[in-house]
Amino acid sequence: MGKARYRIGVDLGGTKLAAGVVDPEGNILGEAVTYDHRGLGEEAVLALMERNVDAALAQAGAGRADAKGVGVLFPGHIRWPEGVTLTTSNLPGFKGFPLRERMEARLGIPCLADNDANAQTLGEYRYGAGRGLDPLVFLTVSTGIGGGIVIDGKLYRGFTGTAGEFGHMIVDASGDGRCTCGNSGCLMGVASGLALPETARRLAGRLEREGACPDLPGGCSDFSALDGALLAAGCADENELCRAVVDEFARYLGIGMYNVFQVLNPRAIVLGGGLLNLPDYFFDAAASTCRGLAGPMMYDRLEIKRGALGGRAAILGAAALFEA
């Protein structure tokens, strides 16, 4: 084995900027995290990324010469393999910016850049719940819904790099949910953080008509303030509205997974993202919906699992852009 045995994963988020040094087995040997890049120009962000990379290497007792590659996870669309940013609503600037090339020039280390869902997919495939499960689908449910696909050990990107946009599948054309994309009935418009306020408002109306308690959970003043943490707390307190929201989200998520199963027939679907921090019965109900739609014979051929990497998903996914 040569000297350059580590890969570095950089998680360029909307508020957090982390760099981690990853060994061939997927252990994070050193990590540096900062929270002060938002609102800075692209050059200043690059400088911070460089500083965090060096700090993480120092923690690992290593230097730039030990790094075979730096993978950068970008929170938005980015052209692959060029690594030129297209759009992001999560970070000011960074439109048409040659992120990959500029980082590579600064560090003198080969660099690749990809979007967060693709990188997390690779991370779960190489080090997490999807290890060795091929074809693999990763579906992440938080504010929005995204995902990625692994076929024959590689990310499947499609013709122009946008494959795996599971959040935009239309699952309920006659339903009420509207997505930020402008369409109705997208998975993201009916089961995501973005769909939370409108879903709660609609279900509160239904609970009231049915004579059940439509109240928001304690600590929540109005529908637009409801988020994943309050929803989880409300479920723990047996708040009826929160449970109704989670039931509906789980049903739609189960339908979404069923559609993915019919199109791709993957070996496993791994679920990740912030909303999966909801109680176990959210995950169980979603998996059970998918199982019920598919029937017992078909379900035997599909594993549905929670992501296993948690907070390490971004760093490991970014690092996994380079082969170990």
Place this chain on the structure above:
Amino acid sequence: MGKARYRIGVDLGGTKLAAGVVDPEGNILGEAVTYDHRGLGEEAVLALMERNVDAALAQAGAGRADAKGVGVLFPGHIRWPEGVTLTTSNLPGFKGFPLRERMEARLGIPCLADNDANAQTLGEYRYGAGRGLDPLVFLTVSTGIGGGIVIDGKLYRGFTGTAGEFGHMIVDASGDGRCTCGNSGCLMGVASGLALPETARRLAGRLEREGACPDLPGGCSDFSALDGALLAAGCADENELCRAVVDEFARYLGIGMYNVFQVLNPRAIVLGGGLLNLPDYFFDAAASTCRGLAGPMMYDRLEIKRGALGGRAAILGAAALFEA
């Protein structure tokens, strides 16, 4: 080039049994078709297939020694690559039958067997509207809805061989359409030959409430008698009910293609199947719905085309199971 330069495609349908000899360029040099196998046992069907293969070879001025492989298109599920039949509602018998092995033993020519949608997908990819367009999705709309996926020049089959079941994607969870699979809102339950009677009945009710003409087209006595041919004739006669049915089918088909685009980001979607014999505006409206949902930028990256092989799709697809 060796002597065995031809491939033979066998289309084992519910009523038609055809065999064709195909040259490396995709020309059909000889073809034999019979219609008398339905209701016979598996052995008798094998004997007829053998007879048609020999008759097609004779027409092409060739013999068994000229054939490098025989591809059989089976109208139902079949285990790949073993070629053991699983289920079909289109042909009596043929459950758990080793079709591939038995044909190979009879003919003394290498044999492969696959389901009709997969074979047609390969046919359009190698010889038809999808030539050279990779990744390719083929979507067939007739009594049911099926399809196939080509990635990197090969059929993508998924973990257990059921990938590309686009008809079972749920696109309208809150809608009225029921599918034969038992679920609601499947693409096949809202836009296929199977969905025709119920859709017409429901839309006739709506037209009546709106004061429009809810009559069935001339020659059609009740909803259950409505089929693709009557629907096409009705559209040509400007029958309002037929037009309403086609508009609704086109909208759902457009949604289905949009979902496939979001998941797979293919280079092209090729549409085939009997219902595509409907007037041009059916195809145009479906493509236009997909385009509208995706927005102009995304649509530029996707071609939507009609299949180009027509009646030759089955023979060419079956033959294409072997490389030219």
